[in-house]
Each structure stands twice: as structure tokens, then as C-alpha cells.
Amino acid sequence: MAKILAVDDDKRILKLIKNALELNHHEVITLQDPENIPIEEFCGYDLILLDVMMPEIDGFELCQKIRSTVDSPIIFLTAKTDESSIVKGLAFGGDDYISKPFGVMELNARVEAYLRRENRGKSTKKLVYGDITIDFDKKEILVNNNVIAFTKNEYNICEFLALNRGKVFTKQAIFEAIYDLDSDTQFSVITEYIRLIRNKFKEYNCFPIETVWGVGYMWK
CATH class of the missing domain: 3.40.50.2300 (Response regulator)
Structure with a gap:
């Protein structure tokens, strides 16, 4: 309940x-x-x-x-x-x-x-990429121990890309990873999410998400 x-x-x-x-x-x-x-x-x-x-x-x-x-x-x-x-x-x-x-x-x-x-079971592990720490238990991303105020879906996109570091994903593939297939939201909003995520990382001079032109995005 x-x-x-x-x-x-x-x-x-x-x-x-x-x-x-x-x-x-x-x-x-x-x-x-x-x-x-x-x-x-x-x-x-x-x-x-x-x-x-x-x-x-x-x-x-x-x-x-x-x-x-x-x-x-x-x-x-x-x-x-x-x-x-x-x-x-x-x-x-x-x-x-x-x-x-x-x-x-x-x-x-x-x-x-x-x-x-x-309600899915939470992981207790963390990922550390240089200055970036992803805490899967707390659902937080930190840069040099500073917590970045991501929304839930911004965090989910970062987590998905980070767990698949080095792999390139289209906007539609990212959308399908964080939304239900019957969602009313359109996958084109992923572009806006990536922009918002980058702006928040940019405040810490940090640029983990790379655009692969004509294909999609990847976590460097």
C-alpha cells in the first residue's frame, strides 16, 4: 500500500x-x-x-x-x-x-x-569516476564531495549512462531505459534533460557526457 x-x-x-x-x-x-x-x-x-x-x-x-x-x-x-x-x-x-x-x-x-x-532493492555500492561519485544507495551524484541537485529523471539518466560507460545510446534508447513504454512523454525531451544535466555539471567544471554526433550520448 x-x-x-x-x-x-x-x-x-x-x-x-x-x-x-x-x-x-x-x-x-x-x-x-x-x-x-x-x-x-x-x-x-x-x-x-x-x-x-x-x-x-x-x-x-x-x-x-x-x-x-x-x-x-x-x-x-x-x-x-x-x-x-x-x-x-x-x-x-x-x-x-x-x-x-x-x-x-x-x-x-x-x-x-x-x-x-x-521500491526496487537499493544497491549499496558507489561508482567513482575522477571527481564524480555516484552513490546508488542515496541516489546522489557528487563532484568533489558537493551534492548536485538533480531531479529524479536527471539522476536516472546519469546513472544509466555511467553504468554503461563508453557505450553510445540514442535519445530513444535512453528514454526507454528510464520511462515505461506507454509513457505519454516524448523521447525528444531527452535532449532537454541532457542540457540541464550538463549545465549543473558545468558549474563544477565537469563534463562527463559526450555527444556522438548523429548517434547519441555517452558517459566518457
């Missing part, structure tokens, strides 16, 4: 989500107006479902506001599936999208997939 927060201004959608996820014995907390809720109230959940188009504060803004404090996966619920919106949401720390309208079976399948991924 997982503890899940659903945020949407439409109480009918919240009722649908609550009824659907409770069929799998999850505890579902619903929130219709998140604007003035303290950040700490968003902590302690195993997963957050977050509507994008809300009247007082949209889901992108809310995700950006809480992401530095909240470690759980955040899945957007949205009818806005154009590439620019997807890139914006993921850059703010979202993990995936579910397109509206969605069905009960799709919702449950996507939620269960993320919960399984979060």
Missing part, C-alpha cells in the same frame, strides 16, 4: 482518482486548492499526481515550488501534451505525464509502474 496525493481543481477527477487507486488498497489524499498549503504538507507521500491547469497556481509552478523539498515521483495530469509544455514540466522536476482524459486501468497501471520502480 502506498500513500498518494492527488491535486486537481476538479472534484470529479479527484473522486475518480481516489476510487480507482483505492481499489489497489492505496491511501489517497486529495487536494483541490493547493495555493496556500505549506510546502511541508506535500512531503511524506510515495507519489504525487498533479494537475497542470489549475486557476490559482498551475501544476508547473507548484512542482517547481515543492521539488527541492519533495523527493517522491510527480506525475502531471494534463491535456497540454505539446512538446514545449512537456519540456517545461520535466525541467521543473516532473517525472512523467498522463494525458487527460484517462481511464482507470491506465491510471492504475502507470501508478503501479512508478511505485515498483521506487
Whole structure:
């Protein structure tokens, strides 16, 4: 059983989500107006479902506001599936999208997939490449003992490439390694993730990801 927060201004959608996820014995907390809720109230959940188009504060803004404090996966619920919106949401720390309208079976399948991924057995080993340390237990990447604030998917991309050091992967191959095959997200967002990752490493004069032109990316 997982503890899940659903945020949407439409109480009918919240009722649908609550009824659907409770069929799998999850505890579902619903929130219709998140604007003035303290950040700490968003902590302690195993997963957050977050509507994008809300009247007082949209889901992108809310995700950006809480992401530095909240470690759980955040899945957007949205009818806005154009590439620019997807890139914006993921850059703010979202993990995936579910397109509206969605069905009960799709919702449950996507939620269960993320919960399984979060509950996989953790490794206790570390990888050290020069100044970079990847701690698989804590899901952290450090440069000269400084923790870099990666989002969950940014970390997952780094971990995947680092574990396959020296191998070149296309954007689609990287996408398939970190997303479910039925994800609504488009694999072209990998380019934006790589840009964000590089910018964070660049602050430490560190450049571990190399572009192999016409093919993809590799961890040097």
C-alpha cells in the first residue's frame, strides 16, 4: 500500500482518482486548492499526481515550488501534451505525464509502474569516476564531495549512462531505459534533460557526457 496525493481543481477527477487507486488498497489524499498549503504538507507521500491547469497556481509552478523539498515521483495530469509544455514540466522536476482524459486501468497501471520502480532493492555500492561519485544507495551524484541537485529523471539518466560507460545510446534508447513504454512523454525531451544535466555539471567544471554526433550520448 502506498500513500498518494492527488491535486486537481476538479472534484470529479479527484473522486475518480481516489476510487480507482483505492481499489489497489492505496491511501489517497486529495487536494483541490493547493495555493496556500505549506510546502511541508506535500512531503511524506510515495507519489504525487498533479494537475497542470489549475486557476490559482498551475501544476508547473507548484512542482517547481515543492521539488527541492519533495523527493517522491510527480506525475502531471494534463491535456497540454505539446512538446514545449512537456519540456517545461520535466525541467521543473516532473517525472512523467498522463494525458487527460484517462481511464482507470491506465491510471492504475502507470501508478503501479512508478511505485515498483521506487521500491526496487537499493544497491549499496558507489561508482567513482575522477571527481564524480555516484552513490546508488542515496541516489546522489557528487563532484568533489558537493551534492548536485538533480531531479529524479536527471539522476536516472546519469546513472544509466555511467553504468554503461563508453557505450553510445540514442535519445530513444535512453528514454526507454528510464520511462515505461506507454509513457505519454516524448523521447525528444531527452535532449532537454541532457542540457540541464550538463549545465549543473558545468558549474563544477565537469563534463562527463559526450555527444556522438548523429548517434547519441555517452558517459566518457
